[in-house]
Amino acid sequence: MLRITISIPQASRSCPARKGRIAIIGGGYTGAITAYLLAQRSHENLASITVFEPRETLGAGLAYGSGDLDLRLNVAAHRMRAVPGVPTAFFKWLEDNSRLSTDPASITRGGTFSRRRDFGLFMNDLLKPLIEAGQIAHVRQYVTEVQRNRSSWSITRSDGRVDEADTLIIATGHASPKIPDQIPASLVRSRRCIPADRLDAAISEIAPAESVLVLGTGLTALDVVASLKTHGHTGPIHLMSRSGLLPRPHASGDFAPHGVFETTDATARGLLRQVRSLVAETERNGLPWQSVMDALRHQGQAIWTQLPEPEKKRVLRHLRRIYEVHRFRMPPQVEALLDKQGSSPIDVSRGRLERVRDVNGKLEVQVGRPMGQGNTPLEVDRLVIATGPDAANMLDYQTLLRSMRDSGHLVPNALGLGIACDAHCRAVSSAGVPQASLLIAGPLTRGTFGEITGVPEIAAQAAAIADMVIRQASVSTRTIAISG
Ligand SMILES: Cc1cc2nc3c(=O)[nH]c(=O)nc-3n(C[C@H](O)[C@H](O)[C@H](O)COP(=O)(O)OP(=O)(O)OC[C@H]3O[C@@H](n4cnc5c(N)ncnc54)[C@H](O)[C@@H]3O)c2cc1C
Structure with missing residues (x-):
């Protein structure tokens, strides 16, 4: 007997779609916007869209789930183009829900920098009608295991139940920060050393007058400062990282991205040269350097994908930190917090963690400093x-x-940036083969796409994934038996 597999467009088939069960693991912004677009664009042609997410709502995730009202978006609200095709959706939600009047502190010289929690509520409002209508199922469970069957995926949840899906989308987002080897586990258990993503739960145990060392000087470190200040912290706060560089501020007013980057000189050095020359030209024309960084961000994926592997490594080794501090800028409210030192001093320094130990109830932190800056331990x-x-x-x-x-089924990206996938977000297996029914979404795909952290880039990727999944599902695979 000869078996032939043929593809028949859904419109002409008589049996129900066999590829239409879509499971998304992780319901932060990435999983939520992907589910939303699948539901909107498939016109109910998919058999099911299920999002596995233990949190109470979809769309909040790590970034927008904190109840801390002083944590703000780090870009102006009108730039949070969260819903493809409706660029003003979030700003309109802020207006419709009176946020501009009830949160006047959001309005600054650089635009409206809303509370992150409000963005999470906006996403919840976007998804809720689809969940209530049964178009999206939100399963409030953690997924512990996935196995491949002949043509589907078996998904085991933390309550032990197993669900089946034809296409699986991994959107599990950000990993926790690595606990440096120099920090004894006992200090983490006793909450004297706290990973930033667990600060919400531990902050009430930090007495206002305590001294705090924050490892890191990026936006997460600034979030820690904002949270401590909200809780009335008065003790000294030290921020330390290898570079000692803080995120740069936003520029006042509205301006368009400026500059077109040539991809013909696809080297780290060439890229740096172009940035410098465009910044000089832009400033001569009275525009801020931020407009060049915005252009670089917009063209970031095209530039990254053109760079040969050794040049990508050079960018990561030599330019990453300098790019990040100009790209991920601090909200004006945080800038004001740093300017207004008041009674609680904040210092920022360069240093490398060498050892942490408990000495008479204090943490003695040995730091490697640049030459000439001494090495007295911090207490x-x-x-x-x-x-x-x-x-x-x-x-x-x-x-x-x-x-x-x-x-x-999954392998790490070769550059150490998340999970390996191809240009269509298909996970690359350990045999080097892209898997059409296993997709990776969001910042996990950074190795392939480069610039895929912010909401607008994730939204565009989610739209491409949704269209591809819907196309795949509308082609039903049938096996016909021919006797001979
Ligand atoms: C603190 C912070 C602030 C940011 N601020 C901005 C900003 O102002 N503007 C902007 O454009 N971008 C911002 N970003 C960047 C961007 O919006 C985020 O990177 C984006 O939200 C990523 O969402 P995600 O869903 O991929 O990941 P996450 O938010 O990490 O969500 C992943 C979700 O997956 C779930 N999950 C994980 N494992 C499992 C499992 N096994 N089973 C079930 N569920 C699982 C988790 O519970 C989590 O909710 C910020 C990012 C962070 C971290």
């Missing part, structure tokens, strides 16, 4: 780890991803 009450997600070990930090690596 503090708490240490907060705000070094950013551990993207290099993305597959190690949770059972699900570890098991999918062990089964060969």
